[in-house]
Amino acid sequence: MSHHDENVFAAVGDSAVDLQQKQRAIERRARSRVRGLNHHAYYSADAATTRHFYEDILEMPMTIALRIPEEVFTGRAAPYCHFFFEMGDGSSIAFFDYPDVFDGKPPFEVSTVYHHHIAINVDSDESIEYFRQRLEKEGYPSTFVDHGAFHSLYVRDPNGMNLELCYSPPETEDFFLRAERVARDELDKWAAKRG
Numbered sequence: 001m002s003h004h005d006e007n008v009f010a011a012v013g014d015s016a017v018d019l020q021q022k023q024r025a026i027e028r029r030a031r032s033r034v035r036g037l038n039h040h041a042y043y044s045a046d047a048a049t050t051r052h053f054y055e056d057i058l059e060m061p062m063t064i065a066l067r068i069p070e071e072v073f074t075g076r077a078a079p080y081c082h083f084f085f086e087m088g089d090g091s092s093i094a095f096f097d098y099p100d101v102f103d104g105k106p107p108f109e110v111s112t113v114y115h116h117h118i119a120i121n122v123d124s125d126e127s128i129e130y131f132r133q134r135l136e137k138e139g140y141p142s143t144f145v146d147h148g149a150f151h152s153l154y155v156r157d158p159n160g161m162n163l164e165l166c167y168s169p170p171e172t173e174d175f176f177l178r179a180e181r182v183a184r185d186e187l188d189k190w191a192a193k194r195g
C-alpha cells in the first residue's frame with residue numbers, strides 16, 4: 001500500500017455505518033431529477049465490426065439500429081447508422097457509423113455537440129425545460145430535439161464534453177421493443193449499403 005492509499009483510508013476511517021445517513025442517501029436519489037445513465041455514444045469506424053465486438057464477445061444485445069438519412073442538427077444529406085448495445089440496468093453503449101463525418105481509424109477528432117456524448121435520463125419533459133432554462137441563464141446554450149420516441153436536450157459542458165439530457169415517456173418502452181426486433185436486420189442493411 002502506498003502512502004497515498006494509507007492517507008485516503010486514514011481519512012475515511014472505519015466507523016460504523018450510519019443508517020440514518022444511508023436512508024438520507026436513498027431519499028436523495030429518489031428525489032433526483034437526473035435518473036441515471038441512458039447511453040454513452042461514441043464513434044464507430046465500422047458498424048459490423050463494432051456489433052461483433054459488443055454483441056458477440058461482450059454479450060451485450062443490440063437493441064436498436066437506426067439508419068438515418070440526414071444529420072439531425074443540420075439536415076444535411078449525410079447518411080449514418082446509430083446503434084445501441086444494452087447493459088443489465090437498461091442503459092446502453094451506443095455508436096455512430098458516420099462515414100461522411102469521421103471515417104477511417106480511431107482516435108476520431110471531429111466532434112459536434114451530437115457526436116460522442118453521454119446521455120442521462122431525466123424524470124420528465126418539465127425537467128428538460130427546467131434544465132434548459134437554468135443552462136441558458138448560466139451561459140450554456142442547448143439544443144432541444146424531439147426524436148419522437150423520446151425528447152433530448154444537447155449541451156456542451158465546461159470541459160467540452162457533450163451531454164444529452166433525455167426524457168423517455170412511458171410509451172417509449174414499446175418503441176424500443178419494436179426496434180429490437182428489426183435491429184440486426186437494419187444494421188445488416190446499413191453495412192451492405194455502406195460496402
Ligand SMILES: [Fe+2]
Pocket residue numbers: 039041117119164
Ligand atoms: Fe444520444
